[in-house]
Amino acid sequence: MTTDLxxxxxxxxxxxxxxxxxxxxxxxxxxxxxxxxxxxxxGKTLGLVGESGCGKTTVGKSLLRLAPATGGEVLFxxxxxxxxxxxxxxxxRSKAQIVFQDPYSSLNPRIxxxxxxxxxxxxxxxxxxxxxxxIEVKNLLDKVGLTAADNAQNMEAKHVNVAEKYPHEFSGxxxxxxxxxxxxxxxxxxxxxxxxxxxxxxxxxxxILNLLIDLREQExxxxxxxxxxxxxxxxxxxxxxxxxLGRIVEQATTEELFRAPQHPYTQALLxxxxxxxxxxxxxxxxxxxxxxxxxxxPSGCPFHPRCPVAQGDDNLRQLCTEEIPPRVQVDPTxxxxxxxxxxxxxxxTQAI
Amino acid sequence: xxxEAPLLQVKHLRTYYRTRSGLSRAVDDISFSLKKGQTLALLGESGCGKSATALSxxxxxxxxxxxxxxxxxVVETETVTAGSELIFDGTELLDLSEPQMxxxxxxxxxxxxxxxxxxxxxxxxxxxxLIEVFAxxxxxxxxxxxxxALEMLKKVGIPEPEARxxxxxxxxxxxxxxxxxxxxxxxxxxxxxIADEPTxxxxxxxxxxILDLLRGLQxxxxxxxxxxxxxxxxxxxxxxxxxxxxAGKIVERGTVQQIFENPLHPYTQxxxxxxxxxxxxxxxxxxxxxxxPASTKFPTxxxxxxxxxxxxxxxxxxxxxxxLRQVSGADVACHLYAEPAS
Numbered sequence: 001m002t003t004d005l006x007x008x009x010x011x012x013x014x015x016x017x018x019x020x021x022x023x024x025x026x027x028x029x030x031x032x033x034x035x036x037x038x039x040x041x042x043g044k045t046l047g048l049v050g051e052s053g054c055g056k057t058t059v060g061k062s063l064l065r066l067a068p069a070t071g072g073e074v075l076f077x078x079x080x081x082x083x084x085x086x087x088x089x090x091x092x093r094s095k096a097q098i099v100f101q102d103p104y105s106s107l108n109p110r111i112x113x114x115x116x117x118x119x120x121x122x123x124x125x126x127x128x129x130x131x132x133x134x135i136e137v138k139n140l141l142d143k144v145g146l147t148a149a150d151n152a153q154n155m156e157a158k159h160v161n162v163a164e165k166y167p168h169e170f171s172g173x174x175x176x177x178x179x180x181x182x183x184x185x186x187x188x189x190x191x192x193x194x195x196x197x198x199x200x201x202x203x204x205x206x207x208i209l210n211l212l213i214d215l216r217e218q219e220x221x222x223x224x225x226x227x228x229x230x231x232x233x234x235x236x237x238x239x240x241x242x243x244x245l246g247r248i249v250e251q252a253t254t255e256e257l258f259r260a261p262q263h264p265y266t267q268a269l270l271x272x273x274x275x276x277x278x279x280x281x282x283x284x285x286x287x288x289x290x291x292x293x294x295x296x297x298p299s300g301c302p303f304h305p306r307c308p309v310a311q312g313d314d315n316l317r318q319l320c321t322e323e324i325p326p327r328v329q330v331d332p333t334x335x336x337x338x339x340x341x342x343x344x345x346x347x348x349t350q351a352i
Numbered sequence: 353x354x355x356e357a358p359l360l361q362v363k364h365l366r367t368y369y370r371t372r373s374g375l376s377r378a379v380d381d382i383s384f385s386l387k388k389g390q391t392l393a394l395l396g397e398s399g400c401g402k403s404a405t406a407l408s409x410x411x412x413x414x415x416x417x418x419x420x421x422x423x424x425x426v427v428e429t430e431t432v433t434a435g436s437e438l439i440f441d442g443t444e445l446l447d448l449s450e451p452q453m454x455x456x457x458x459x460x461x462x463x464x465x466x467x468x469x470x471x472x473x474x475x476x477x478x479x480x481x482l483i484e485v486f487a488x489x490x491x492x493x494x495x496x497x498x499x500x501a502l503e504m505l506k507k508v509g510i511p512e513p514e515a516r517x518x519x520x521x522x523x524x525x526x527x528x529x530x531x532x533x534x535x536x537x538x539x540x541x542x543x544x545x546i547a548d549e550p551t552x553x554x555x556x557x558x559x560x561x562i563l564d565l566l567r568g569l570q571x572x573x574x575x576x577x578x579x580x581x582x583x584x585x586x587x588x589x590x591x592x593x594x595x596x597x598x599a600g601k602i603v604e605r606g607t608v609q610q611i612f613e614n615p616l617h618p619y620t621q622x623x624x625x626x627x628x629x630x631x632x633x634x635x636x637x638x639x640x641x642x643x644x645p646a647s648t649k650f651p652t653x654x655x656x657x658x659x660x661x662x663x664x665x666x667x668x669x670x671x672x673x674x675x676l677r678q679v680s681g682a683d684v685a686c687h688l689y690a691e692p693a694s
Contacts, residue, residue, distance in 0.1 A: 051555035203640035206626035235628035274585030
C-alpha cells in the first residue's frame, strides 16, 4: 500500500493513577485509554465516536501530549511523538492543533480575540513581525467567517474591531469560529476536533460544520473528529472508529459502518439515535444499565454485561465473560472486536 | 380533534425580565393547551423562551427580575390588554397565593429539569429528597413514605433501589440521577409533567432508556407531558403535537405529522434542512444564516425576517405576523401564509 499515513497510533494506553491515603500510594488505575490503535491517511477525516466516559477525549489529548500517555506509540509523519524531545515536540505542535468542545471555557476571558489568535504565531512563526501577525489575524478572521456578518462599509476598521473584542462579546457559534481560527493560526496539517459542535444549536451547528468542510479542503487538513453525535460523524468523516470503555470495538469506512454495523454495541448505538422522522424504526435495541467504570472494567469483553447478544446466547455468555474478544477483519476496511462476529465470520468461511 | 377539554390552557403568556440591557421579552404572547395523556413538544433553540415558559407554568420565574404579565399592566408605557392566563383544571394558577400554589406544584403539576446533578440537593440522600415529597403532599409517616419511595424507585427502573435510597446524588450516574428526578416528579402522580430537556445531558443509549421510561409511565398514569427540547429526533419519537418557538413566539404549531411531513414556516423548514442526517454525505449543509436576536432587542416586525431567505421587504419588515390556521390544519405565524389558501 502506498497510502501516506499522517498518523499511526499503535496500542496507545493512558492510565491515570488513583492515589489514596496519607502517603498518596497508587491503589489502582483508571484505564481511560486501553490499547487503542488506528491510522489516519493524510487528508482524511477519522471520526471517533462513543458515549461519555469511553475515553475518546483522552485519546485526542494523548495524541497531542496534552494528557500523559503511559504506553504505546504515536507516529506522526513517522516520528514517535511520545518519545519526542522538547524541540521536536515544539515543532510537532505547530503541525497538530486542537479545537475544544466548549467554546465558553476554552477561550481566556481576559485576552482579546486578536491576541488569542496571534499567541500561537508568536511561538511557532517567529519570522512574522507584529504587523504581519495582525494582518494574518485579519485573514484568519475572514477565513472563519467572523467579519462577513458585519456589513460595515469600512471593513478595515471592522477587522480591528473584532480583533479587539473579548470572548464574552461573542455567541457560542462565533466563539467556536474563534477557536478554529486559533487552531489554524500556526498552519497545522492535523487538527483534533473534540466535539466542536455539541454545545451549539442546530442551525449554528450546520454553519460550523460547513466551515470545517470548507477549511478541510482549502487547507488540506487531516482531522480526528471526536463526537458522540453519529449523524454529524456520518456527514463529515471518511472512516469511523467506535470506542467503548477505553478500546476501539469497531472500525470501518463510514458507508460500511452505517450500512452493516457488526459489533452489538455499534448496532445498539445506531438504533438508539432518535431520528427526525415520524416513520417508526423497527426493533430498536435499548441497552440496559450504564457504561461500567474504567477503574474496574468487566472481565473478558468489556461490553458483555450490557450486550444483548452475549446475554441471550448460552454458548457465548461464558466465552464473552472470560476471554478478551479477538479482532475480526470483516472485510479489508472493516473490523470489530467481538466473539459473536468472530463466530459468524467462521461460519461464513466454512460455508464457502 | 379531541373534544375533551384541555387540562391546562395557556393563553397570551408573557414572561418578561428586567435586565441591565433593558426589558427582555423572553416569552411574548404565546398560547397553547395540554390534554390528558398527550405530549406537546415545545421545540426551539437556546434563548427562544422554552425554559422561561416552563418556569412560568409552575410559577418559578426568578423574582423580582422576572414576572408574568397580567392584563391591565403597563409595560413600557403600553397597556397590556390580553394578559397571561394559566388555567389548570378550571383554576387560574396566576391568582393563587404562594402557599396555595405549593399544593399544586410537585403534586398536580411537576417538572423534570435538564441537568439532574444541579437540580438535586447534593447534601441530602436520594431517599431523603424522595421521601420529602410523600411526607409533604400525601402526609405519609416516615416508614410509609420510605416504602412509597422505594416503590417509586423500582418503577423508574433503578437497580438495587434499597441501597440507592441511602446514597447521595454524586454517587449515581447521569442516567440514574435523571431517573431519580423522574421518580421525584412523578411521586404524586401529577396530571401535568413538564420535562425541560430531560435527556439533553445524557448519552444516546441512556436517552433511549429514559424516553422509553417516560412513555411507559405516561401510559400508566395518563399524565399530560409538556416536553421542552431542541432535538427534532426526540420530538418525532415522543410528541403528539408540536409548537415551534422562535424568539419568544410560537411560529408554528400542529400535530407531529403536520410539522414533520409538511413544515410551513421558513424557520421550521430551515431547522429540518440543517439536520446532517438529511443531506448527502460531505455536502455542505443548508444553514440558517445569522443568529437569534437578543431578547432585549426583538424587532417590531417578523422576528425571523433578518435571517429569513424568503422574507418580503415591505411586508415582513413592517409588522409582526399573527399565528393563523392553515388548510393543512397547522397554525403558522408568517406573512407568506397570511392569506389562508382556499
